[in-house]
Amino acid sequence: MQKILVANRGEIALRIMKTAKKMGIKTVAVFSEADRESPHVTYADEAVCIGESPSNQSYLLGDKIIKVAKNLKADAIHPGYGFLSENAEFAEQVKANQLIFIGPDAHAIKIMGNKLAAKEAVKFYNIPMVPGTEDPLDDIAEAKAIAEKIGFPILIKAAAGGGGKGMRIVKNIQEFEIQMERAKSEALSAFGDGSVFIEKYIASPRHIEIQILADSFGHTVHLFERECSIQRRHQKVIEEAPSTVLTPKLRDKMGDAAIHVAKACNYVGAGTVEFLLDDQNNFYFLEMNTRLQVEHPVTEIITGLDLVELQIKIANGEDIPFIQADLEISGHALELRVYAEDPLNNFLPSVGLLSTYKLPKGDYVRVDNGYTQGMTVPIYYDPMLAKLITYGATREEAILNMLNAINDYKIDGVETTLPFGEFVCNHHAFRTGNFDTNFVNMYYAPELIDKATEKEARIAALIALKQYLKDINQLKLPN
Template sequence: MAQIKKILIANRGEIALRVIHTCKELGIKTVAVYSRPDAHSPHVLHADESVFIGEAASSESYLVIDKIIDAAKQTGADAIHPGYGFLSENAAFAERCDKEGIIFIGPKPKAISLMGDKTEARELMSQHNVPTPPGLKSELKDIEEARRVADEIGYPILVKAAAGGGGKGMRIVHKKEEFEASIKAAKSEARNAFGDDRIYIEKYLEEPRHVEFQIIADTHGNTFHVYDRECSVQRRHQKVIEEAPCALLTPELREEMSKAAIKAAKACDYIGAGTIEFLVDKHLNFYFLEMNTRLQVEHPVTEMITGTDLVALQILVAEGKELPFKQEDLSINGHAIECRIYAEDPAENFLPSTGLLKKHRVPTGSGIRVDAGVEEGQQITINYDPMISKLSVHGPDRETARKRMLRALDEYEIAGCRTTIPFCEFTLNHPAFIEAKYDTHFVKDHFTPENMQPELPAEDIAVAASLLKNINRENGEASYEMENSAETALWWKNRKRQ
């Protein structure tokens, strides 16, 4: 068994800082790597050492394997934690670490490669009796065969990139007349995004819920689940709000799905922390979606309801040690919700909102956790993911957690860019969320920017309109009356925060 003494974090932002926190508690030295715009980022300042690895473009810095390996050798790091994104699911990177005698804190390259290929993973799951959606069991090779399968399973169908993720190379086909054009578009997008245009098709499920199970496995034959999360509130097929546990699951369904998740992990000889993602339809049938062979962005909600430190467990497994618990030792305690606070404008189709972070004052109090990768005074740029932080709360039950999150969102003060805070408030106040009767179509079915604005008393709106008018005059700008009360209310609320 190895004893890790120094870990290089091959990542940036909040996940790099998150790994550093656990390393400090374990007495392990840390090395940060950084690109030019990240020179003064919190993860660089909090690490014991740091190494410059290139310019802003990921292709010149965080994605360059040679630079990461050289930084590890230069600093004497005996292990690398990849975080998520960038090289975290790159089998070649894991192989290179092994070749260089550096411990890769994650699964073996074979598992990364196997589960990273959606068609291979789907075939493997079918072989091990893990439910998969009706459709092609392997990549599309003959378009006429695909047409026949589509007709058999019925429209709508989903066209997906075999090497994909994050919604790239994905198309929903509602009728057979759209089939061929959708295939061509998906293949083109997949080729541009992944350099691989292989695709497959499957049945598009009705009212799908995105439910996933956290898995942890060691080298001693133990594979456990650390319960479930729901991640159905998404925009552009990417998650915005997550909660644990999933309110949809009955004890019987949770047990059945957890067994399927463990079966899926064992099928690829998985080691470390990973996530088995499922789709659950309106009839409570569940189907394997994919496996993420890394730590998930939303892991804090799992940690909050189970009292675990998943990063610490990753390190322990990487050292070759046995997990310190059995399945029966793990249980659900209360409820947790996470909101991803992005520098995006929900009123403009969630477009990135860059600029100087003039104010960043996080909420505090019992049951509140903020994982932030930026600080007040930093620039939010277009170079990387626009996440400012992850705001997570825990409560004894779902309703307490929901109200606690609303309080935390109201106290969160951010100035300098638009954020997803108003969208998160809208979602948590929506009846579909309150009743836990929502699915992955929540944004399409329920969200409109005008309904996102806060409702304020008429006198507050009048005061805000008058104040804004005076400010415009003082700044030498053309004055105008704020006839849109929703816009005025949002401006007033943001000003009160400042």
């Protein structure tokens, strides 16, 4: 493999290119008008503008991307994550044009891209699944009856999607009908498919995912777990590896289950199997992501592996150069997704000019970055600026290094999730490992933050008053 086109933007495009360069492979960047000055464009060996700023006029134009790859004599296309990374039709087109798709084949993408099809595929392996329906639901009366049988609260979910879209928690029968209509409408808008299904709602789960690798020779391994329970709007913000709650026995059990999920669709490449873990340590298969995950750096740090390098080698027909017994966890890693969002305004995007943008540095700090000072954060894409990753020999060290790195990260011009990261890392529930996916709702609602700020202000005022009275008292002349 001599040349790779990276069909993505921002930090992930740059991160892939750095590994390619390390491997002696040339890179091609594609970019939209909004990204003309982006770091991934200047870093690549060659770069081609493929369209206007909106992604449907640039990064989602599979035919145009393939044409660029062929014109520049690239051998392969790496899709990164998002955009076309889980588009089975694009994977097929890449292969049909005698190019290598650095990812699984279309068959695996199709199966795992539909949650119901994925559940059907893994049934043979007796992998635990949340009680729910096995087929899409259209009839409201039938759906109501099934929901009552499963027992409220239940979760209505889009069959074709993820990221919290087309998902509704239903607490009782009275609100079922309106929530189902909303879920179907949102699913149709987001994925072009309004199919939904029902699952029992697990009230306080942890979100645990297992990284897997599989080569074309039938060899599959897992690279341990990532804890992804700190989320907003069902989307991850902070991830860590390893999890604080998995015992070695449970880790092995979940790892074996993840390997079986991969085998169920003849998976080849890097992928992630996601599970829910309840408060009794029962785990349930959630879905499989057929691509590189945003949070892959924490796995790289605790294993010492380069997942992009392994992706490229597997796509190039090489086998995995180690077995499960060779792998071990070393230390602890945290990742904070640095979004241009306002955490105190429901994490809404905060776009604008990065008038100050200085990255933290240190021996135990890694920043997978996509921006430079003076750039404008565009409105057209996911607002993630970078990923801040820290390492420590222990979890406590990794948290301390994260707090120091957050303090050293300087950004002006937009609101970011850095203060949220600081809040989480200082919170008792997180420090003790006693948290789940409800962390934000329980501890970070704006009214809770305002209340805590008021309390801190009152305490500070009382301390100041006490000191003032003490000082006045000392100044009084003796009788």
